[in-house]
Amino acid sequence: MRMWLGWLLAGWMSFGVAAGAQDYGDTPYVPTPQVVVDRMLETAKVTKRDFVIDLGSGDGRMIITAAQRFGARGFGVDLNRNLVQTANRNAAKAGVANRAVFYEQDLHETDLSKADVLSLYLLPEVNLMIRSRILALRPGTRLVSHDYGFGEWPPDIEFIMDAPGKKVGRDEKSKVLFYVVPAQVAGKWVWSAPGGTYDLELDQVFQKISGTLGVNGRRANIDKAQLSGEQIRFEAVVGETRYEFIGKVTNNAINGEMRVAGAAHAWDATRTMLREARFHDLKPGVMAR
Numbered sequence: 194m195r196m197w198l199g200w201l202l203a204g205w206m207s208f209g210v211a212a213g214a215q216d217y218g219d220t221p222y223v224p225t226p227q228v229v230v231d232r233m234l235e236t237a238k239v240t241k242r243d244f245v246i247d248l249g250s251g252d253g254r255m256i257i258t259a260a261q262r263f264g265a266r267g268f269g270v271d272l273n274r275n276l277v278q279t280a281n282r283n284a285a286k287a288g289v290a291n292r293a294v295f296y297e298q299d300l301h302e303t304d305l306s307k308a309d310v311l312s313l314y315l316l317p318e319v320n321l322m323i324r325s326r327i328l329a330l331r332p333g334t335r336l337v338s339h340d341y342g343f344g345e346w347p348p349d350i351e352f353i354m355d356a357p358g359k360k361v362g363r364d365e366k367s368k369v370l371f372y373v374v375p376a377q378v379a380g381k382w383v384w385s386a387p388g389g390t391y392d393l394e395l396d397q398v399f400q401k402i403s404g405t406l407g408v409n410g411r412r413a414n415i416d417k418a419q420l421s422g423e424q425i426r427f428e429a430v431v432g433e434t435r436y437e438f439i440g441k442v443t444n445n446a447i448n449g450e451m452r453v454a455g456a457a458h459a460w461d462a463t464r465t466m467l468r469e470a471r472f473h474d475l476k477p478g479v480m481a482r
C-alpha cells in the first residue's frame with residue numbers, strides 16, 4: 194500500500210510541475226475522475242438538504258455534480274482564477290449556477306461553518322494543516338476526501354476503486370475516505386434512572402471511545418461503543434445485567450434511551466467533568482496515509 198501511495202504522490206508531483214500548477218497554492222491541479230466524484234458524493238450520502246463545500250474546487254465538478262445529481266447547494270474555492278472562471282462557466286452550462294458557485298479564495302481563509310459536507314482532494318500535509326479546523330466544526334459534519342487521509346484520524350469508511358482516466362499514479366486507482374466530525378464526549382457523565390444511579394467515564398481519541406459504566410457503585414468496561422457525529426451508543430455488563438445505551442450528545446447533555454435487561458427507559462445524562470478528547474497525532478509529522 195505504501196508503495197502504491199508513493200507512486201501516486203511521485204506521479205502527482207511531476208504532473209503538477211509539468212502543468213505549472215504549483216504556482217497556485219499548496220496542491221497542484223489534478224481533476225478527480227467523474228466516476229470517483231460520483232462515488233465520493235454517494236459515500237457522503239449527499240441530498241438536496243445539504244450544503245457542500247469543496248476546498249480547492251478545480252473545474253467545479255464536485256459541487257456541480259452535487260447540485261445536478263443530488264440537488265444540493267454549495268460553493269467551491271480555488272486560488273487559480275482561470276479554474277474559478279471555468280467552474281462558474283461549467284455551473285452555468287449545467288444549469289445549476291444558482292446552487293453551485295465558485296470563489297477565488299484561499300481555502301485556509303474560507304469559512305467552513307455552513308458545510309454539511311466538505312469534499313477535498315488535497316495533499317496529505319495540507320489535510321493535516323486544516324484538520325483541527327475541521328474537527329472544530331459542528332458534530333455530524335461529513336467529510337469526503339480523495340486519495341489522502343488526516344494522519345491518525347481513522348476514516349469511518351475507506352475503499353479503493355477503479356479511476357479510469359486518472360491523471361496521476363500508474364494504476365488508475367483512487368482511494369475514497371469518509372469521516373464524520375465527532376462530538377466531544379470525553380469526561381464524566383451522571384444520571385439516575387430506575388434501578389439506581391449511574392455514571393460513565395469516557396476517553397476519546399478522534400471518534401473512538403472507551404471507558405467504564407458505574408451502576409450503584411459497581412463498574413465494568415463498556416463495549417460495542419460507537420460515536421458517529423452526535424450519535425453515541427454502547428453496551429456494558431455490570432454484575433449479571435446487560436445495559437444498552439443509545440443517545441444524542443448536545444454539548445454537556447446526552448438524551449436517548451437505555452435498555453436494562455430488555456426494558457426501555459429514558460436516558461438523560463449530564464456531564465459533570467470535561468476531559469480533553471485526543472484530536473491530534475501521537476507522532477506528529479508522520480505522513481498521512
Ligand SMILES: C[S@@+](CC[C@H](N)C(=O)[O-])C[C@H]1O[C@@H](n2cnc3c(N)ncnc32)[C@H](O)[C@@H]1O
Pocket residue numbers: 217218219220221222223224225247248249250251252253254255270271272273276298299300301313314315339
Ligand atoms: C487536486 S486539485 C482538486 C480539484 C477538484 N477538487 C477535483 O477534485 O477535481 C486541488 C486544487 O486545489 C487548489 N488549491 C491548492 N491550494 C489551494 C489553496 N490554498 N486555496 C484554494 N485552492 C487551492 C488547486 O488550484 C487545485 O485546483
